[in-house]
Amino acid sequence: xxxxxxxxxxxxxxxxxxxxxxxxxxxxxxxxxxxxxxxxxxxxxxxxxxxxxxxxxxxxxxxxxxxxxxxxxxxxxxxxxxxxxxxxxxxxxxxxxxxxxxxxxxxxxxxxxxxxxxxxxxxxxxxxxxxxxxxxxxxxxxxxxxxxxxxxxxxxxxxxxxxxxxxxxxxxxxxxxxxxxxxxxxxxxxxxxxxxxxxxxxxxxxxxxxxxxxxxxxxxxxxxxxxxxxxxxxxxxxxxxxxxxxxxxxxxxxxxxxxxxxxxxxxxxxxxxxxxxxxxxxxxxxxxxxxxxxxxxxxxxxxxxxxxxxxxxxxxxxxxxxxxxxxxxxxxxxxxxxxxxxxxxxxxxxxxxxxxxxxxxxxxxxxxxxxxxxxxxxxxxxxxxxxxxxxxxxxxxxxxxxxxxxxxxxxxxxxxxxxxxxxxxxxxxxxxxxxxxxxxxxxxx
Numbered sequence: 001x002x003x004x005x006x007x008x009x010x011x012x013x014x015x016x017x018x019x020x021x022x023x024x025x026x027x028x029x030x031x032x033x034x035x036x037x038x039x040x041x042x043x044x045x046x047x048x049x050x051x052x053x054x055x056x057x058x059x060x061x062x063x064x065x066x067x068x069x070x071x072x073x074x075x076x077x078x079x080x081x082x083x084x085x086x087x088x089x090x091x092x093x094x095x096x097x098x099x100x101x102x103x104x105x106x107x108x109x110x111x112x113x114x115x116x117x118x119x120x121x122x123x124x125x126x127x128x129x130x131x132x133x134x135x136x137x138x139x140x141x142x143x144x145x146x147x148x149x150x151x152x153x154x155x156x157x158x159x160x161x162x163x164x165x166x167x168x169x170x171x172x173x174x175x176x177x178x179x180x181x182x183x184x185x186x187x188x189x190x191x192x193x194x195x196x197x198x199x200x201x202x203x204x205x206x207x208x209x210x211x212x213x214x215x216x217x218x219x220x221x222x223x224x225x226x227x228x229x230x231x232x233x234x235x236x237x238x239x240x241x242x243x244x245x246x247x248x249x250x251x252x253x254x255x256x257x258x259x260x261x262x263x264x265x266x267x268x269x270x271x272x273x274x275x276x277x278x279x280x281x282x283x284x285x286x287x288x289x290x291x292x293x294x295x296x297x298x299x300x301x302x303x304x305x306x307x308x309x310x311x312x313x314x315x316x317x318x319x320x321x322x323x324x325x326x327x328x329x330x331x332x333x334x335x336x337x338x339x340x341x342x343x344x345x346x347x348x349x350x351x352x353x354x355x356x357x358x359x360x361x362x363x364x365x366x367x368x369x370x371x372x373x374x375x376x377x378x379x380x381x382x383x384x385x386x387x388x389x390x391x392x393x394x395x396x397x398x399x400x401x402x403x404x405x406x407x408x409x410x411x412x413x414x415x416x417x418x419x420x421x422x423x424x425x426x427x428x429x430x431x432x433x434x435x436x437x438x439x440x441x442x443x444x445x
Contacts, residue, residue, distance in 0.1 A: 010189025176212030265292025
């Protein structure tokens with residue numbers, strides 16, 4: 001779920017990367033970093049925390065040059081430590097290299113074990129370091145060939161940016177599980193980023209999505225880039241990008257995230273005929289779906305829960321204790337609006353159930369008479385192995401309880417989830433998606 005960005009042939013590339021990372025802060029809050037190349041030397045600054053906490057005017061001034069790559073970290077492999085922040089920069093036989101990665105390698109343990117047996121020494125717990133070692137231990141005189149050979153040994157969902165002293169390579173796995181888009185900056189440079197919302201902030205023009213299985217090669221000082229189709233595409237964009245991960249103002253694979261979420265809410269309303277005084281979104285990710293529900297059902301829309309925007313996203317916090325506290329810190333229901341009312345509460349998903357339980361408790365305390373909980377995605381019954389923080393069945397409430405049992409656990413009067421078919425229709429049923437959390441189809445073995 002991490003955010004990655006690459007900027008090439010653009011003045012103050014690191015500063016552009018900084019603003020792009022800022023706009024994609026929602027994709028990872030644990031650490032941030034940027035590598036920039038100036039006069040053939042790669043310099044890196046990174047650390048734990050938000051983009052604005054890791055960087056300041058002084059640190060950005062040290063990152064000179066017209067090439068840069070950056071990363072916001074969301075831990076799915078590795079630990080929440082300073083050593084596990086990216087980019088990973090290293091010296092090897094061809095010079096300097098820096099790598100950022102968004103996704104999850106399903107064979108990371110096997111690759112890491114083989115590398116250690118061959119004498120490799122690891123400095124972090126991240127699967128990204130596997131890629132650096134595979135590149136460094138190859139004997140080809142050309143970096144591009146080394147990258148291609150490394151990709152033949154890894155399996156999983158990945159978007160990669162590899163920076164050398166003169167080039168940036170942008171690669172997306174053949175399934176395109178995680179998004180990656182290409183844009184053009186006003187000064188003629190290029191930008192590659194996880195989401196198009198980054199382009200809006202830096203005033204870049206969207207060109208196209210990087211194709212599944214494609215490698216783009218950008219060279220310092222060259223206006224044109226090279227496109228190489230490394231693998232036959234088997235597109236399976238992750239449906240959770242539309243449900244939760246991506247910002248609503250992003251366009252993922254040609255689909256407006258905001259419009260898709262409204263369609264999900266409308267589908268929920270058609271599926272669930274219920275009377276209520278108004279529809280209440282769980283802010284902020286539940287707002288578009290709640291609007292769609294209200295528009296389709298004719299039930300008024302009310303912002304009856306106020307969010308404190310200075311608290312991070314509960315789902316991506318690493319410990320349960322922090323999640324429980326942050327629900328109360330983040331969300332405050334308005335008793336003046338809710339008292340004695342029957343409400344439809346729309347949220348984007350239920351993962352562990354703890355957040356939903358706290359929300360229902362807060363709404364009851366605020367005086368809500370009836371709470372009909374509606375979820376704009378199907379039941380999450382399977383661990384996701386391609387970059388989402390649901391590593392075990394034990395953490396997924398719907399893998400262990402029926403819908404009625406989940407309803408009783410969270411304390412709602414009624415509970416309904418969006419059906420898988422309605423989810424696919426809402427996004428667009430002209431293609432296939434990664435739906436492993438819902439159907440258990442692990443298409444990357």
